[in-house]
Amino acid sequence: MTADRWARINALFEHVYEMQEPDAEAWLAGQCEDDPTIVDEVRKLLTDHRGAGAFLETVAAPFSLHEVAPPREPAAVTSERFEIRDFLGKGGFGDVYSAFDRQRNVLVAVKHFRQQTASSTALIRFKEEFRRVAKRSADLNHRNLVRLYELVQEGTNWFLTMELLSGTDLTGALDQPVGAERPRIFLELTDGLEALHSAGILHRDIKPSNIWVTDEGVVKLLDFGIAKELEEFQRGASSLGTPDFVAPEQIAGQTTSPASDWYSVGVILYQIFARRLPFEGNTAAVLAAKQERDPPAPSAFVKTVPEDMEALCMGLLRRDPERRFGAKEIREAFTKRLAKPRVASTPPGSRDVSRDDDALIGRAAELVEMHSALYRTSKGQPCCLHVIGESGMGKSAVIQQFLVMALAEDSDTVVLRGRCYETEVVAYKAFDELLDDLARFLQNSTPEARDAMMPRHAGALARVFPVFQPAKSPHVRSGDTGARQAVGDPVAARREAFRSLRELLGRVADRHRLILFIDDLQWGDSDSLALFREILSGPGAPPLLMILAYRSEEADRTPLLRDIAREEQAWNVPVTRVELKALTPEDSEALARQIVASPEKRGKNAIARVAAESAGNPFLIREFASFVSESPDAATSELTLQAVLERQLRTMDLPVARALEVIAVAGGPLDEKIVYAAANFGADLLAARSAVLSTRLARAAAAAKAWFGTAYDTAINLAINPAFRTSFNLDLYHGRVRSALIEHLSAERKREIHRAIAQALEESGAADYERMLAHFRGAGDRERAAQYARRAGDRAGTLLAFEHAARMYRQALEIASEGTSTDAAELWTLLAGALANAGRGAEAAQAYFSAADSGREDRLWLQMRGAEQLLISGHNAEGLARLRDVLPRLGVPCPKSRWWIELSIWWNRRRARQRMRHPVGRTRSGVEFERQMDACWSAAMSLALADPRRSAEFCARHLFWAMDSDDPYRMSMALAAEAVHCLADKNASTDADLLLAEARRMALTAPGQESEAFVACMNAIAASLRGRWRESLSFARRVAPSRESRPSSSSPKPDAPAAKHHEPHAAGWERDGAVIFSLIAQTMLGEWQAAAQALAEVTREARDRGNRYRLVNFHLLTAAFVTRLAGDEPKKAVEEAREWIAMWDSSSPDSPSFDLQRYFAAVWEAEAALYEGRTADAWTIHDTAWKRLRSSDLMRLQILRIGAAFLRGKCAVAAAALDQANSSRATLERENTPLATALAAALRACIASTQGDPDKTEAALANAESLLTQAEMIPWVAATQYRRSGVVSDWMQAQHIANPVKLADFLLPGTWPRASASRKQ
Amino acid sequence: MDEITQLLEKRRAGDSAAEAKLVELVYPRLRRLAASFIRRERPGHTLQATALVHEAYLRILPENDRTLVNRSHFFALAARIMRQVLVDHARGKRAKKRNSGLQMVTLEEEHAIEPARPVDLIDLDSALQRLSEFDVRKTQIVEMRYFGGLSNEEIAELLNISDRTVKREWSLARAWLAGQLHAPNPSSEK
Known part of the structure; x- marks a missing residue:
């Protein structure tokens, strides 16, 4: 269109556009005789003008989210529990509304119906039945089935609540051009229906209006199970289904089976392709026809029906249910459609592009599954995607493709990546790189966005994850109370940091679609488990997609992977597993053909050989295919990775080959400067880089580690400004290249390379102790290796990565045992502290004993610590034996028999009360005495639940001593503990109140708040022991939170032998007691839901610390059991109780072979038998336990x-x-x-x-x-x-x-x- | 003076680099604003571009700089950016559909029943692109009215032409676009 022509058109249009049609036509007729096409064009514009209607008249509405509001009807129903909002539609037997559930604080869909004729007894029966079926349906937590929640009665109003869905039913989707999603719709429909069937439920009414497609494109089946039964109950008759969709055998009244549901799916499919129903006419005629004949083929109506779809329709519509198609055939047909390989041409000479591009060959089905996982996260919950496959199966490449697609689909997607490296030894390995990425992302956000996303305690975060330290990244808001965590319980600080990370991720996920990707998780570390748990579990977990990729062959060997597999279910995160298997021979050839240059010339033979030799492994296919296309004599040479690599190395310059070897030995990405230095490259950085990268065996990996101090700043700068790329990390393309390279090195050569790397690192001034440790060790320099192990351990300790710290100290000890000058005793003590903090009581104890054995002067105290660790981790027998060995040597008598214990309790109580009545002030003091008291108190606390009487003995003795010391802090705690022991003792219970009052009074005069909190704990326990549940609960609530910040309660004045941050967090007996008794109180008060929640919270913490003592006592002595019965799960309750008691070690040499925990295990067995109606069993079980109880001193x-x-x-x-x-x-x-x-x-x-x-x-x-x-x-x-x-x-x-x-x-x-x-x- | 205001003035003076810079600055904000609008909106409501553009004006332009002239220019700019935002979004949606089905089979092309079609923003965008090749002003008018939600009066003031001209040009542009969009083959333009 020329400007001139357009101007003429404009002029004419302007003249006529407001005229009536005849007038305009008359005027136009005489215009522009030189070019009649202009007039034609104006005529067309006029027609379009008149016919445009409302075109463009409504201002563009950004993103038509829900164009059509659902028809609103005034809610004809009111409810106490539900705030009825919008009317959604009419169901078979009642109206459906969206509603706010005030009780659960969520939006739900409710189906409402009025109780009509049914008698109340019938209703009660129905409710019971509902619970049975609802349980079955509720177990069906399948993403393609709508979730049913509850049946609620309010007077004559009944509500069935279920998941509120966005989107439309399939009736709508069938008419709309969303066909591209149709294979997915049918695949998901098949998944859902099959899940229903395998739960033993038939749908019996599959039709388009019962199939929902959400806005995220997820298919959900509606109206099954209880919903259906409810409808039938209301109607008083069983329903037949919808005539058009029902299977022939359903009409004939024969037995229905899953095949009947698949028939209905066939009708829907038929409808899509034939654009009509298989049988049409009045109901009677349709029903009769279904029985008598097969429908005409869809192609009779629509010529273009694809053959496979026609076959599928007809197979599903077979009259004989035995011969009818089902899930398998549907899946086959549609997966094949999805996976039709694309005809892609590879740009010549660009291997990198082709790598990504042909990642898709043979992987379409897997990608679909991955996408499904991604859509789940849009439902507001996290989702975990495992991508598993043998080394070289192309996991990273497929995920890369998936991420590219995810970004293309929604540019507001944030992807954070990380990778674990086999030989890397940083703390929180699985998250290390990923957090660098996160820091970079924050750095690149606007200041406002960053502030909005930072968690409340950014300081706590920075303490554990130095990437977030304000000095390095200025985004931590000033004035944050980060410093407040500087002292205090390290485990609590770590938890705080984890929580902050979860909060941070949650805020990112609120604003963006968030994907976390951790590659090579088989090299992950156990410390990271707690982070996974924190991020993924529990209500309100950030809605992110967590992609975990790892080698299938390592899945059973890696502790982290084993732990994740074991715990994952408890996190309640939907998990998708995608396994990448070997490519089929056809796909292998297809892939090889893409890579081999001019395959015609190489011949079919070469392709076939590559495909055969690589056994379907895409990595090998790539390596071999490029080898074949590059080497002239490839046809005759050996095709193994080793051989292929060796040939390549032989042709390289020496420094280049050596650089590759250096990277291989480094075991993970290494700063390129270190690589070049170790490989003796010249000074020209750029030349070295291009030489190494041009081998295409190495690649530039993510930028430097956070530990590198300045390197971190570099990383930030790299992300912001590409021009600042002065240095980056180098890694090998693939783990298999690494192992092949290492295999070809001699031991001598490996040592040499280790030394070269270690020296280059040391010279660079990097603080990468772990690396230097590994390489000095590899080079055989034990002295320096041990030195760096120690430093790495110390640093990990300050970063609260205790497992890692322990590993480092262990390494140091291991090296020390090979003969160095390092002080082994100190290392053992450090190791013990780290282990204690990591919650590994038994191992910590052994380390303390080893430290004591290496002849330190505080030997006895170390042994005491070891005993304490044994007791608080549930190793009672050994712990007690150790105590009895060490206490006398510390000057604390340890009675030998039960009789002596009782006598000593009596005597000490008497002495102590004497002192209370006639105070004499301070009579004893000194370090020795303090130690004695500490040991006595520690023994009392750690034995509290394992051997209560012995604990009482130590307690009474400590009370007497405390009186002598005249220290209000010590006295208040001693008095309160004494009160509890007295209450437990029927001969002494009378003056408990007196003791508690005195304890409270003294606690007020003692410095600090610890003694006050302790006394409150004891008050809570005392109230519980007397059945005053509310009082107990109110005392317990006063204490709980503040306890964590104190390092140790078992020694009121800790004199730590190790560094401050390694101070183990010991029993915290009083806090545990408060937890246990408040759970009991809640159980009695009927706050079962709340108790279950509280229990879950403390369990999580105990698991974090690996504290067996708490796990067992919290569960066996409290609410776990009844809350299981509330859920009608006696079997599960008993199983769990057995599990806990199996964890409990109580075979003490002297007497309490029958303890509290064993008694309770028997109680739960008996209670379960009672619940299940096995009355005789209940009696026998309890009678046996009771007889033992009677003969034990627990009866006090x-x-x-x-x-x-x-x-x-x-x-x-x-x-x-x-x-x-x-x-x-x-x-x-x-x-x-x-x-x-x-x-x-x-x-x-x-x-x-x-x-x-x-x-x-x-x-x-x-x-x-x-x-x-x-x-x-x-x-x-x-x-x-x-x-x-x-x-x-x-x-x-x-x-x-x-x-x-x-x-x-x-x-x-x-x-x-x-x-x-x-x-x- | 605020950076955006400065750039607006440069743009008014015909500095095309200023325009590019402005788009770069305002585009992400407008996009985020639109996204937050959507999150806030209850299902069943539709969001008007007008509201969005007005809110953007209040949020992006500092209070002191909100003069009448700046207002018009900002709105013109916002309309252009809204066009980009909306078209990008439509593209994203299309890509989403494509990706989720991997675009290997498209059943709908053979079998879907064609419903009454709403405005296809991507087609509209390319038609506008063609229109701008020979009539910039009409393109602007469509942008301002349809994407920016400006009234004829506002447009007239901004382009320094009469209301009547706006109305006439709008009618012609709209008719032309309707013909383009509803033509069996939109690229059959001579």
Whole structure:
């Protein structure tokens, strides 16, 4: 179009565009006779002008998110729990709304229906049935099935809640041009349906409107399982399905099977291709036709139907269900469509491009799976993608392609990468590079965005991950309280740092699509596990995609991978596993053909040979193919990697070959300057670089490590300004190249190269101790290697990477044992500290003992520490033996027999009370005495749960000594601990309150807040021991958070032999006690959900520290069991209890062969038997345990006596042994505490019910209900209410009790007339 | 004076480098703004470019520099950038569809039933590109009205022409674009 022509058109248009059509036509007729095409064009413009309608009149709406608002209808229903929002549609039996669930604080979809005719008993039955089926459906946590949550009743209103979905159903999708996604739709539909079938559920109503496609493109099946049954229940009839989609056998009333559902899928497919239904007409005719004949082939209606799709349709629509196609055929057909290889041509001579490009050959199905994982993260939860394959299978290349696609699809994607290296020894190896990337990303963000993303405690983050240190990257806001972590519990600091990292990632993920990619995880370190756990687990985990790539052959060998496999399920993250297998021979040839230059000339033979020799391994295919195309005599030479590489090395310049060897020996990327120095290159950096890179065996890897100080700044600068690229790291292209190169080096030559690297590193002034350690060691220089190991360990300790620190010290010791001048004793102590902090109590103990053995003067104290570590890690027998050995030598007597223990308790208590009544002030002091007291206190604390009586003995002795020392700090703690021990002892329980009051008073005068917190803990425990649950909980809550910051509680005034940061965090007995007793209190108060949550939190921490003692006690002594019963999972509860007790080591040489933990393990077995209705078993199990309990001194614990008597009574009632039950009741009444009396009343009601006296039963229940209410035993109150009225109480509903009937039978056994259940209605 | 205001003035003086620099500065902000709009918006609502551009004006231009002249120029600029943002987004969406199916099979080309089509932003963008080759002003008018949500009056003031001219040129441009977009083969232009 020329400007002139356009101007003429404009002029004409201007004249006529507002005229009526005839007038305009008349005027135009006489215009532009020289060029009639102009007038034609104006005519066309006029037509378009008139016909344009609203074209472009509405201003562009950015991104039509949900163009059509769902039709709004005033919500005809109101609810207490749900805030009903939008009407979404009409379901088969009720309306569907989006709603806000006030209880769970989430948006859900609710199906609402009104209870109509069904009787209430039928409804209760239905609810039970619902729970059964809902459980089955709820287990179906499949991404292609809609999640069903809960059935909620409010009066006559019933709500079924489920996952709220965006998107539309397939009816819409079928009409819209989104066909490219259709293979995926069918593949996902197949996945979902198959998952349903394997859960034993048939859908029975597959049709387009029951298949949902979310905005993210995820397919979800609707209306299955309980949703369907609910509908049928409401209708009072079973449903047939939709005539058009139903299978012939369904109509005929024959047995339906998964094949019936696949038939319906066939109808949908048919509809797409034939653009009509297989049978049309009125319902009767369609149903009849289905039985009688096969449908016409889709190509009868639409000529262009692809053959494979036609075959699939017809196969799915076979009348004989036995012969009908199913999931397998659908998958085959569509995967084949997805994987049709593209015809790609490789740009000549550019091997790098082709590397990426042909990564796709034979990998299409895997890429689809990877994309599915990515879409899951858009649902707001993290997702873990494992990409597994043997070395050389092209994992990195396929992921690279995937990332490129992800970026192309949404440019707002942030990809952070990292890689682990085999010989690298940095801390948090798996995350090291990735965090460099993260720091770079932050650096490149705008200051506002960066501030918004930084976590609250950026300082804590920087302490553990130096990349984030403010001096190096100025983005940490000033005024942050980072310094506050400088002292304090290192484990807590590490946790804080991890939390901050999670927070940071969460904030990045809120703003961008976030993908984390860690390559070669088989070389990852165990320290990193805790980071994975922190990032991926628990509610509110950042919605990111975590890609983990590793070699399949190493998966079972690497501790980190084994740990991840074991824990992953508990993190509750969806996991996708993509395994890259060997390429098929056809794909191998296709790939070889892409790489071999002018394959025609080389001949078919060469291609076939490359394909055959490489056994489907893409890396080898590439290497061999380029070799074949570059070497003239390739046809005759040997095709192994070794041979191919050796030939290449032979043709290289010496320094270049040596540089490659240096990189190989370095075991990971190495600063190029070091490489050139070690390889004796000349001064010309650029020449060296281009020579090395041109071999195409080495590549420039990610920039320098954070440890390199200045190198980090370089990394930042590199990212910002490419012109600043002065130096980068070099690595080999592939691990296989590395191993082949190393294999070809002689031992002598390897040593030489190690020395060259080590010296180059030392000269460069880099602080990479780990590397220098490795290379000096490799070079045989033990002295210097040990020196650097020690330094690396010290640094790891300050960075709180304790596993790593321990590894470094171990290495130092190992080298030292080969004969160096290093001080082994000190190294052992350092190692012990690191191990203790890493939560490896048993190993820490051994290290302490080794340190003691190497003759240090604080030998005894080191042994004490070792014993303490053994005890707090649950190694009771050995720990006790050690204690008994070392304590006397520290001047603390250690009674030999039980009898002596009791006598000593009595005597010391007497002495101590004497002193309290007649204070004499300070009578003893001195370092020696302090030590004695510390040891005594440490023994008391670490034995608290393993051997309570012995602990009481040490406690009483310590109290007496504390009185002598007249130190309020020590005295307040001693008094409080003494009070608890006294409460446990029926002969001394009377003055507990007095002791506690005195302890509180003294704690106020003691410096610091530690003693106050300790005393509060003891108060909480004391309240629990007396059944005052609320009081206990309120005391416990006062303590919990502040405890962590104190280094050690087992020695009130720690005099650490090791460096400050290695101070092990010992028992923290009082804190553990507070946790245990507050969990018990919560259980009694019926706060089961909250208790389960709290338990999960402390479990996580105990796992972080590897603390077996806590894990076992928290679970066995507290709420874990009942919360399992709330979920109706007695089997699981017992399994777990057995697991915990198996962890517990209690075979003590003297007496307590039967301890608290063993008793509780038996209790849970008995309770589970009771729950499951195995009454005889319950009685036998508990009776055996009870007899042992009676003969142990645990019977001094009143709370335990009460619990045991009640359980014994329950078992007796359940087994109908009424005399036995009555005797237990009498025992309870004799205990005469509010708790015991209430439980006795409950037992009386149970007995009465079994005797079959309704009036007496009702009276007893009423009495029990009021007494239990006073005793704050909420679950039992609920059970009595259920017994009396048959109504599931609010408490049961609020705590999501899965099976109220069973739970009531368990809490209050007896012979309860079922008829009484509906008495009240 | 704020960098953006300075650049706006240079641009007004005909400095084309200033224009490029402005786009570079404003594009990411506008894009982020659009994204945050979407996140805030409840499903079922649509977001008007007008609101977005006004908000961008308030957020990007410092208060002191918000003169009438700057306002018009900023809006003209924002309209241009909105065009880029929206078209890029449409491309991204298309790429997403392509990637998620790997574009190896396209069933829809053979089998989909064609529904009434909304404006295809990518086609519109290339048609505008062609239009700008021989009529820059009409291209600007379309940009300002359709992408920037400016009224005829605002456009008139900005381009220093009469309201009537705006209306007429808009009608012609729109008719031409409609013909381009609905033609069986949009590249059949002579």
